[in-house]
Amino acid sequence: MNTLVGTSRLIRFILRRERVRLSIWLLVLTLVPVQTANAFKALYPSEGSREQLVNTVATNPAFAALLGPIFGSSIGAVTAWRVGVIGSVLVGLMAVLTVIRHTREEEETGRRELLGATVVGRHAPLTAALMVTAGAGLVLGLLLAAGFLGIGLETGGALAFGLGFSAIALAFAMVAGVAAQLTGGAGAARGIAVAAVGAAFVLRMFGDGGGVPWASWLSPIGWFTQLRPFAATGERWWVLSLSLGLAVALGTLGYVLSARRDVGAGALPPRPGPAQAAPSFRSPLGLAWRLQKGSLVGWSLGLAVLGAVYGSVGDSIGDLLTDNPQLAEIFELLGGQQGITDAFFSTAMGILAVIASAYAIRTALRLRVEEEGLLAEPLLVTAVPRLQWARSHLYFALFGSVLMLGLAGLVAGATYGAIAGDTGQMWRVLGAALIQVPAVWVVAGVATALFGLAPRLTALSWGVLVACLVFGQLGEILQFPRWLLNLSPFTHVPNLLAADVNAVPLIWLLVTAALLLSGGMAGFRRRDIG
Amino acid sequence: MDSVISVSGLRKSYGHTLALDGLDLQISQGEVHGFLGPNGAGKTTTIRILLGLIRADAGQAMLLGGDPWSDSTELHRRLAYVPGDVTLWPHLTGGEVIDLLGRLRGGLDLDKKQKLLQRFDLDPTKKGRTYSKGNRQKVALIAALSSNVELLILDEPTAGLDPLMEAEFRACINEDRHLGRTVLLASHILAEVEALCDRVSIVRAGKTVESGTLADLRHLTRTTISAELASPPTGIGELAGVHGFQSEDSRVDFEVDSDRLGEVLSHLARLGVRSLISHPPTLEELFMRHYRDADAST
Numbered sequence: 001m002n003t004l005v006g007t008s009r010l011i012r013f014i015l016r017r018e019r020v021r022l023s024i025w026l027l028v029l030t031l032v033p034v035q036t037a038n039a040f041k042a043l044y045p046s047e048g049s050r051e052q053l054v055n056t057v058a059t060n061p062a063f064a065a066l067l068g069p070i071f072g073s074s075i076g077a078v079t080a081w082r083v084g085v086i087g088s089v090l091v092g093l094m095a096v097l098t099v100i101r102h103t104r105e106e107e108e109t110g111r112r113e114l115l116g117a118t119v120v121g122r123h124a125p126l127t128a129a130l131m132v133t134a135g136a137g138l139v140l141g142l143l144l145a146a147g148f149l150g151i152g153l154e155t156g157g158a159l160a161f162g163l164g165f166s167a168i169a170l171a172f173a174m175v176a177g178v179a180a181q182l183t184g185g186a187g188a189a190r191g192i193a194v195a196a197v198g199a200a201f202v203l204r205m206f207g208d209g210g211g212v213p214w215a216s217w218l219s220p221i222g223w224f225t226q227l228r229p230f231a232a233t234g235e236r237w238w239v240l241s242l243s244l245g246l247a248v249a250l251g252t253l254g255y256v257l258s259a260r261r262d263v264g265a266g267a268l269p270p271r272p273g274p275a276q277a278a279p280s281f282r283s284p285l286g287l288a289w290r291l292q293k294g295s296l297v298g299w300s301l302g303l304a305v306l307g308a309v310y311g312s313v314g315d316s317i318g319d320l321l322t323d324n325p326q327l328a329e330i331f332e333l334l335g336g337q338q339g340i341t342d343a344f345f346s347t348a349m350g351i352l353a354v355i356a357s358a359y360a361i362r363t364a365l366r367l368r369v370e371e372e373g374l375l376a377e378p379l380l381v382t383a384v385p386r387l388q389w390a391r392s393h394l395y396f397a398l399f400g401s402v403l404m405l406g407l408a409g410l411v412a413g414a415t416y417g418a419i420a421g422d423t424g425q426m427w428r429v430l431g432a433a434l435i436q437v438p439a440v441w442v443v444a445g446v447a448t449a450l451f452g453l454a455p456r457l458t459a460l461s462w463g464v465l466v467a468c469l470v471f472g473q474l475g476e477i478l479q480f481p482r483w484l485l486n487l488s489p490f491t492h493v494p495n496l497l498a499a500d501v502n503a504v505p506l507i508w509l510l511v512t513a514a515l516l517l518s519g520g521m522a523g524f525r526r527r528d529i530g
Numbered sequence: 531m532d533s534v535i536s537v538s539g540l541r542k543s544y545g546h547t548l549a550l551d552g553l554d555l556q557i558s559q560g561e562v563h564g565f566l567g568p569n570g571a572g573k574t575t576t577i578r579i580l581l582g583l584i585r586a587d588a589g590q591a592m593l594l595g596g597d598p599w600s601d602s603t604e605l606h607r608r609l610a611y612v613p614g615d616v617t618l619w620p621h622l623t624g625g626e627v628i629d630l631l632g633r634l635r636g637g638l639d640l641d642k643k644q645k646l647l648q649r650f651d652l653d654p655t656k657k658g659r660t661y662s663k664g665n666r667q668k669v670a671l672i673a674a675l676s677s678n679v680e681l682l683i684l685d686e687p688t689a690g691l692d693p694l695m696e697a698e699f700r701a702c703i704n705e706d707r708h709l710g711r712t713v714l715l716a717s718h719i720l721a722e723v724e725a726l727c728d729r730v731s732i733v734r735a736g737k738t739v740e741s742g743t744l745a746d747l748r749h750l751t752r753t754t755i756s757a758e759l760a761s762p763p764t765g766i767g768e769l770a771g772v773h774g775f776q777s778e779d780s781r782v783d784f785e786v787d788s789d790r791l792g793e794v795l796s797h798l799a800r801l802g803v804r805s806l807i808s809h810p811p812t813l814e815e816l817f818m819r820h821y822r823d824a825d826a827s828t
Contacts (some may be wrong), residue, residue, distance in 0.1 A: 094718075272657075277629035282634070373617055376633055377613060381606055381611045383603050383636050
């Protein structure tokens with residue numbers, strides 16, 4: 001097939017360009033689950049102690065909603081429950097970002113054209129990107145299986161867990177392959193594909209915690225849970241065929257769409273715009289608004305939807321407890337129904353805060369993207385001072401993240417309050433969301449400081465975010481030392497719903513954020529552009 | 531004449547790569563100055579220092595009487611810049627970019643903008659990502675030329691323009707010259723520099739190797755002569771200042787140092803001249819000689 005000429009060379013080329021990034025993804029996604037299993041071994045050495053854990057989990061619907069159901073008391077089953085869903089989301093993101101980077105982004109930058117003129121078939125770039133991503137997923141699966149076998153877990157479960165992650169990578173690679181054909185730009189394609197990962201996450205949560213069990217079956221992430229790696233009742237291997245089926249269907253769609261369109265074009269033709277700028281379009285902030293509003297709206301909507309889901313799930317947690325008076329009695333000792341719901345919302349707002357931090361990083365680093373794309377220069381050679389330009393984007397990082405966090409908290413609280421018939425809850429949940437703001441600003445500060453002081457290392461910001469996520473989700477289980485956990489700003493956010501808030505850590509977070517931001521700005525004022 | 535740009539001993543290195551190695555550049559008010567050099571000679575680095583985008587490691591640079599780094603915002607109101615590699619925001623139209631850049635500089639001449647849009651035949655309603663390279667270049671040119679600034683800094687501004695548009699560009703620069711505007715034109719296109727520039731500076735490997743008016747530079751170099759003689763061409767090759775002598779029957783071709791031209795012509799006259807073609811060194815010859823000579827010496 002001559003449309004695939006050059007695929008193998010492109011695969012090698014992509015692997016060369018991705019060697020650091022993919023290696024880090026694979027390393028983190030292998031080490032974290034295997035280390036979690038190791039930690040469970042040490043923390044719950046006996047079958048009895050694990051049964052106790054499973055009973056607590058199985059009877060607590062908040063856990064099911066946040067992390068998924070648990071299917072056994074073996075080390076493997078407990079590990080699959082603890083890291084399965086969060087790992088699935090990360091695998092999905094890895095797949096989506098890799099495919100978009102090597103398809104749509106290559107077209108947008110014009111590099112695709114450079115390649116297209118050489119002996120490269122029209123479907124070769126898409127095929128190469130999909131194969132590299134699916135291949136990375138397969139390698140991840142085998143590494144995970146080997147890692148689990150290495151610490152003595154069951155063979156079947158180890159393979160199921162590994163291949164379950166491989167299947168997610170495959171399915172989302174194909175999702176991204178389709179998204180890459182639909183839009184005119186890489187940003188929109190990435191947005192669609194990331195939203196698909198988010199939708200899969202939300203559907204799974206509805207299914208496992210919201211009393212709509214079939215919703216899990218609409219989600220590739222739900223399929224991982226339903227594959228039941230390490231389950232006491234055995235794995236359900238046939239579930240893997242769902243991912244394969246979806247991959248074949250989306251793969252076919254991707255190629256059909258790709259064959260129909262021109263290189264660089266989307267499904268919609270470009271439309272002409274205004275010949276003159278609106279009178280109000282006259283400042284760096286105005287330009288930043290034009291460049292940022294789409295992503296601000298998209299992320300805000302995404303977070304609001306997630307907030308609504310948390311809100312509605314939060315109420316069903318209460319329902320399940322009232323349905324079972326004995327259970328409610330047990331939980332009365334643990335702080336009562338309110339205590340369980342509060343714990344759920346605190347955790348949920350923590351997750352929203354991490355997502356808002358991802359927005360803050362992305363938006364702050366837009367400065368670097370503009371600079372590298374030679375789009376800072378035309379502004380900086382006008383009468384715009386450097387810092388004014390930098391601030392125009394940082395406002396979005398700082399206040400956009402507050403806006404979306406507040407919106408998500410409000411929607412979560414309102415949804416929960418409306419269903420539970422207790423509108424007072426709205427303000428409590430909103431407060432639990434907004435108290436995360438100082439920690440989000442510290443993360444934004446890290447990205448800004450890197451931009452100003454070490455512009456070549458800005459990608460480290462994402463490493464910082466992943467570290468915060470791992471520390472927050474798994475830090476206790478992995479028994480990281482206290483000082484290490486303390487490095488994450490989210491460790492210091494007080495739990496508004498559970499206790500009286502001590503403002504001191506919040507002040508320290510704000511001071512840290514201010515120092516990082518001003519350090520970054522001072523560095524940017526002094527350094528060379530480009 | 532007031533000095534608009536005054537650079538001396540400018541040095542800049544990126545890691546181990548030396549980009550500027552003591553570069554000098556003097557440009558007076560009202561002058562159109564050609565800035566010549568091969569790829570990687572340091573032209574763009576010099577311009578980026580003058581624009582306050584990067585900081586020199588050593589040396590002096592003055593721009594419009596101010597310091598390009600510390601006074602950048604104020605100085606930028608008085609100049610406009612066209613980069614060699616124009617990128618536009620994918621979702622903004624060309625018209626919006628022209629207006630925005632003009633306003634950020636402190637205002638643009640709307641009449642002039644309309645005229646330039648027509649002269650350069652640019653559709654301002656298209657989105658940035660749908661423009662071709664030449665059209666992106668036109669957006670940047672119109673944005674710069676429609677402002678009433680004192681200084682234009684142009685870094686290979688006609689790359690990607692078709693010959694018609696290039697002619698239009700030359701006409702615009704000539705009009706600006708009459709308005710007393712100073713222009714720094716970095717270029718590879720020697721015909722363009724020859725047609726537009728009052729003075730030129732030639733840089734190589736981060737140093738200025740030649741600077742002056744075109745006439746000055748020509749004076750330093752050789753005129754090419756082709757002649758048909760009435761008698762055998764004896765003794766020409768041995769004359770001082772004659773280079774690359776070749777003869778075929780009565781036909782001779784050679785180059786002669788400009789300061790020896792008179793002696794050589796009287797020798798030819800003694801031999802009897804049937805026809806004679808002489809032409810002054812083109813900038814291209816000047817340019818090539820500088821690089822070839824320099825390459826040979828390194």
